[in-house]
Amino acid sequence: xxxxxxxxxxxxxxxxxxxxxxxxxxxxxxxxxxxxxxxxxxxxxxxxxxxxxxxxxxxxxxxxxxxxxxxxxxxxxxxxxxxxxxxxxxxxxxxxxxxxxxxxxxxxxxxxxxxxxxxxxxxxxxxxxxxxxxxxxxxxxxxxxxxxxxxxxxxxxxxxxxxxxxxxxxxxxxxxxxxxxxxxxx
Numbered sequence: 732x733x734x735x736x737x738x739x740x741x742x743x744x745x746x747x748x749x750x751x752x753x754x755x756x757x758x759x760x761x762x763x764x765x766x767x768x769x770x771x772x773x774x775x776x777x778x779x780x781x782x783x784x785x786x787x788x789x790x791x792x793x794x795x796x797x798x799x800x801x802x803x804x805x806x807x808x809x810x811x812x813x814x815x816x817x818x819x820x821x822x823x824x825x826x827x828x829x830x831x832x833x834x835x836x837x838x839x840x841x842x843x844x845x846x847x848x849x850x851x852x853x854x855x856x857x858x859x860x861x862x863x864x865x866x867x868x869x870x871x872x873x874x875x876x877x878x879x880x881x882x883x884x885x886x887x888x889x890x891x892x893x894x895x896x897x898x899x900x901x902x903x904x905x906x907x908x909x910x911x912x913x914x915x916x917x
Contacts, residue, residue: 747831763796777802783879792909795820809833814901829904831897844884
């Protein structure tokens with residue numbers, strides 16, 4: 732589907748959404764070398780949506796330098812995960828957004844990972860209370876409700892165990908986009 736601003740939106744049978752907005756690359760792309768500033772900018776963008784930051788990545792690809800970040804929002808009774816890829820290079824400038832939400836039974840990833848960490852001794856009741864949910868770059872951050880912050884189970888190392896989880900799907904799309912998009916001469 733196309734909109735008046737030339738944005739494109741696609742939806743898969745699961746209800747996940749992928750969109751592209753050409754030319755839109757807000758101030759995030761001003762300095763790709765200033766990782767602290769990028770993280771702050773992405774955190775604020777998530778916070779405006781009452782969401783918690785999961786991760787920020789700066790990469791070099793066929794499209795040039797890119798900034799990707801993921802955040803999650805609690806939409807009772809489930810989480811909605813959003814990934815954004817900013818491509819600032821003038822010839823391909825735009826923003827890709829992918830959104831995937833939990834459906835059906837929720838909380839399985841969190842329960843399984845927490846259970847395994849408790850069983851192995853890597854997580855204690857006190858550790859769960861103090862560090863299960865926190866911003867990945869600023870543990871003292873409290874700009875959104877704790878329930879929206881990054882959980883330990885949101886770590887990428889668990890994606891392979893949960894291939895159909897919305898967070899895993901968002902990360903896969905963000906990783907694939909720079910390799911799947913190419914320039915076409917008009």
